[in-house]
Amino acid sequence: PVMFAMITDCPKVGQYDLHSIRVCLCGASPLPSEVQERFERLSGVRISEGYGLTEAGPTTHCNPIHGDHPQGSMGLPFPDTDARIVDEETGMRDIPTGEAGELIIRGPQVMQGYWRKTEDTQAVLRDGWLYTGDIGRIDEAGYLVICDRKKEMVVTAGYNVFPREVEEVLFTHPKVLEATVVGVPDAKRGETVKAFVVLKEGQRATVEELRDFCRERLAPYKVPAMIEFRT
Numbered sequence: 001p002v003m004f005a006m007i008t009d010c011p012k013v014g015q016y017d018l019h020s021i022r023v024c025l026c027g028a029s030p031l032p033s034e035v036q037e038r039f040e041r042l043s044g045v046r047i048s049e050g051y052g053l054t055e056a057g058p059t060t061h062c063n064p065i066h067g068d069h070p071q072g073s074m075g076l077p078f079p080d081t082d083a084r085i086v087d088e089e090t091g092m093r094d095i096p097t098g099e100a101g102e103l104i105i106r107g108p109q110v111m112q113g114y115w116r117k118t119e120d121t122q123a124v125l126r127d128g129w130l131y132t133g134d135i136g137r138i139d140e141a142g143y144l145v146i147c148d149r150k151k152e153m154v155v156t157a158g159y160n161v162f163p164r165e166v167e168e169v170l171f172t173h174p175k176v177l178e179a180t181v182v183g184v185p186d187a188k189r190g191e192t193v194k195a196f197v198v199l200k201e202g203q204r205a206t207v208e209e210l211r212d213f214c215r216e217r218l219a220p221y222k223v224p225a226m227i228e229f230r231t
Helices: 002-009 033-043 118-124 163-171 207-215
Strands: 024-026 047-052 059-062 082-086 101-106 129-138 144-149 154-156 159-161 176-186 190-199 226-229
Touching: 002 033, 002 176, 033 047, 033 163, 082 129, 118 129, 144 163, 154 176, 154 190, 159 163, 163 176, 163 190, 163 207, 207 226
Parallel strands: 024 047, 190 226
Antiparallel strands: 047 059, 082 101, 101 129, 129 144, 154 159, 176 190
16 A cells, blocks of 8 residues: 555656556555545556455455456455454354454465464364454445454444544545554543554644544544654
């Protein structure tokens, strides 16, 4: 995603014709929708985002390279790969289509286990299914959407906040180049939402400006209580 962002934010990108590009694949970290839309406008090519993890060889899903696919989708499972969404608490109950839960994977690319780490292996492999630790949902057509990492979810005053949702909003601000959101300890709420932001070159913004921007687009408990500017 960073490579696509660097291209779209290049001051001289308008001087170049990107239409010789035929195929764009993306993985390794979440692709912000704002970056995807800007790059696709410049190049005329859809970015096919995929999903995987080291324990699964490492790819399990990808969007079709040609043709349409849902915005924000990680695509369909590879051949001979099965995917399910289960409840986060027990990992035993299947979640209805379109609702979020933990993604589990079964297929020939799934590892046999962690080397000499029996307990760690048992924690993620059950009856041939790999418990990914990622929260996602699968639509009626079988396309996977990743919401966030299970461990990265922020629980503030009893409410669940997925960092990626807040990051997506920050990325749409015209002055923001990069943004990442984490949960930090809070004596009253348990955790609170904090954002780290890199501004585009030559831009200036205040904490309140960005918080007001988020308030217009997010539920109050999802608005970052803290914003730190970084270079």
